[in-house]
Amino acid sequence: MVRNIAIGFVIYNPGNGLLSRIQMALELGYDIYIYDNSPQEESVRKFCDEKGKIKYLTGGKNLGLGLGVSSVCAQAYFENNSGLVFFDQDTIFNKDTLECIENYFCDHSELELTHSAVVFNSKKSKEKNEQNCFKDVPLAINSGSLFYLKNLKKLNWHNEKYFVDCVDYEFCFRSKRGGLRIGEYSCTPGFDHVTEQGDKKYKIFGKYYSMRAYSYSRILDASISSLRLIGTTLSSGDIKFSGHIIKFLLIYIIFQASVRFLNSVDEKKA
Structure with missing residues (x-):
């Protein structure tokens, strides 16, 4: 099945739960992009070699989140993907999460003209009125963000000079300066940002x-x-x-x- 979005991760000594989520996404037909900041820990690298369908990237050492997010997004863009949803290695999601994000991406193609990203979360997971689920926000975290890759290229991707903290907020600032907005969709099922943290x-x-x-x-x-x-x-x-x-x-x-x-x-x- 041809998917409309890809999935990206930047990892550093991840837990075992990550591999099961990657396996699920592969079985659902998604292209997976991984930037590994801890290649000396072999489990993910060997997993990627065995599967053969995962785009595995590394700089050989921990080069930070900014460079990692830029790398997976740029690689996905130049392999003809128009959208990539990024997850932290300890963010739990499931099939329903991915289906919700992909459907929203397809149903709201107009956002690609005005937004650099939409962050998905479950703050209002019980909300019944779809109109109450979306709003523009000044700041958004990376994990759960659907990036519109054409617009990221216009912004010159993420700033690799930020190692971990403020990678996301600096991107939000440059999006604003570039005339692009950040959206938040808060009715996404299956998100868990706490259990593995x-x-x-x-x-x-x-x-x-x-x-x-x-x-x-x-x-x-x-x-x-x-x-x-x-x-x-x-x-x-x-x-x-x-x-x-x-x-x-x-x-x-x-x-x-x-x-x-x-x-x-x-x-x-x-």
Whole structure:
């Protein structure tokens, strides 16, 4: 069966669940593009060799998310794909997820004229009114994003100078500068961004939040990348977009401080 979209991943020491999702997508007839930032871990590479239908790319070492996303999208574009949906290696999806995304891509071809990407998620998975499922947003994460590859080429793909954090937000900023929008479709079935991420639930003022403590090197990268992007947006005169990134950075720091405090409290109780 000829599919209308391809699927892309950028991986780094992935868990076993990824391979089962790739196998499912292959059986459904999708073209798969993988950029491997940890080729020394052989499981995915051997899996790709055995299947023979997966486009496997690597730079031989960890070259970051920006370069990886650019590589899978560019490779898919030059192999005549018009759309690619990108998933993080720990994002769980199923057949219904892929069917929903592909159908939306086919039914709303007009978005290719105005948007660089539409991010799919399950924030409103129980919504019955289709009109309430879609809206334009200033920021969107990479995972679950359907990229319109012709428009990505116009934007010169993703920025490989961003290693992990703010790869997605920097892309959103350049999309805006390039006259393209970011959409969000929130009624997608089968999404699970939590189970394989190792987050822990914490109860704060009666509400539960899923959080995890990142390494200090990751926090430093996120902070530097955010400040860099804030500088770029301010220098361009886009105060509103700068505000979005400042808000993201403040929330990120607060959550990281909170989870460390809560973990220390738990350790003392133990």
